[in-house]
Amino acid sequence: MPFYHKLGDFPHKRHTAFKSKKGHLYEEHLMGNHGFSGLQSLLYTIRRPTSVLEVETYHLAKWEAEPPPGLQLRHFFSHRLTSQGHSPATERIPMMFNKDVAISIAFPQGTDEFFYRNSQGDEIVFVTEGAGVLESQLGELDYRQGDYIVIPRGIIHRFRPQKKKHVFFIVESRSAVTTPRRYRNDHGQLLEHSPFCERDMRPPTRLKVHDEQGEFEIVTKQENMLNRVVLDHHPFDTVGWDGFYFPWAFSIHDFEPITGRIHQPPPVHQTFEGEGWVLCSFVPRMYDYHPEAIPAPYNHSNIGMDEVLYYCTEKFMSRKGIEYGSVTLHPDGMPHGPHPGKAAASIGKKKTDELAVMLDTMGRLKVAQSVLEVEDAAYERSWLD
Numbered sequence: 001m002p003f004y005h006k007l008g009d010f011p012h013k014r015h016t017a018f019k020s021k022k023g024h025l026y027e028e029h030l031m032g033n034h035g036f037s038g039l040q041s042l043l044y045t046i047r048r049p050t051s052v053l054e055v056e057t058y059h060l061a062k063w064e065a066e067p068p069p070g071l072q073l074r075h076f077f078s079h080r081l082t083s084q085g086h087s088p089a090t091e092r093i094p095m096m097f098n099k100d101v102a103i104s105i106a107f108p109q110g111t112d113e114f115f116y117r118n119s120q121g122d123e124i125v126f127v128t129e130g131a132g133v134l135e136s137q138l139g140e141l142d143y144r145q146g147d148y149i150v151i152p153r154g155i156i157h158r159f160r161p162q163k164k165k166h167v168f169f170i171v172e173s174r175s176a177v178t179t180p181r182r183y184r185n186d187h188g189q190l191l192e193h194s195p196f197c198e199r200d201m202r203p204p205t206r207l208k209v210h211d212e213q214g215e216f217e218i219v220t221k222q223e224n225m226l227n228r229v230v231l232d233h234h235p236f237d238t239v240g241w242d243g244f245y246f247p248w249a250f251s252i253h254d255f256e257p258i259t260g261r262i263h264q265p266p267p268v269h270q271t272f273e274g275e276g277w278v279l280c281s282f283v284p285r286m287y288d289y290h291p292e293a294i295p296a297p298y299n300h301s302n303i304g305m306d307e308v309l310y311y312c313t314e315k316f317m318s319r320k321g322i323e324y325g326s327v328t329l330h331p332d333g334m335p336h337g338p339h340p341g342k343a344a345a346s347i348g349k350k351k352t353d354e355l356a357v358m359l360d361t362m363g364r365l366k367v368a369q370s371v372l373e374v375e376d377a378a379y380e381r382s383w384l385d
């Protein structure tokens, strides 16, 4: 995140000796992306981050695509997959992917025994349901329903769910996750026309320092392989840090919708972006206020983009036959729009309670075999009268 944050203790001057009260010299650890020219934080830890006992590649994070299906409008009932996906880190159920981005869903049932580090991509974990704590080497961050938790690559972390039922909708990005460029000034600060600002973004607030030694497993993802890295100490032994590189949360309920006299296009809902994709939040809002306005979206050909919509409630103004947890895929090359009758029915309506997350990708998405069992085969023909 392009704002400065700090927790715990650190020396007045960087790269100078920093000791505990007993005279122990702390380790200094620079973490950041894009080599030494991206966002960075400086961590001070009790032990060396390099004291590795063992490294073992143990699992290929295999994402198997279905055979090319042709140009179909697709619909999957993703919340019907609950018999799988119980680890928030390693048992996610693949849904769709391309070279830039990967979408999965998980139904966590508890805290993993191991820690996790995604070294090949940034993650956005959307908390459809649940609440708890994200533990990390940068501190603890409380999360709740509706949060987007942004975890930059390389940060060791672990979810500690506190409410029993959890649903995570996860987006992994090969490039860094950022807020839309047009909403930021030259200094990185979010501008007045942005639908959210830094005050809405929640960094870690507590630094819990662990001084335990032993064997601590960090599952590390790189090049679609999961590696078991064993440290000789607890990875959360940071006594202080400062900088711009840390996990943070932003609630979809804090997204202030941009509305107008006539229909506003999808970019007004944009929340995040990366190379080859954008993510939008559709939130409860007042409808257009021109007396003849049609609040439902017009038909559109999403040329050059694949469009994925994840329905976080059953209310959505322009579609029929969807349920809570539905995921639709409208591929580049096929126009789509409101279901029959939905445009006319929307005239005169004052507000919507819809809640949905949309991911638009510039590269064609492949559908993972793991979601085919919950596909709605009738969706493609559901626009026929």
Ligand SMILES: [Fe+2]
Pocket: 300, 302, 307, 330, 336
């Ligand atoms: Fe669309």
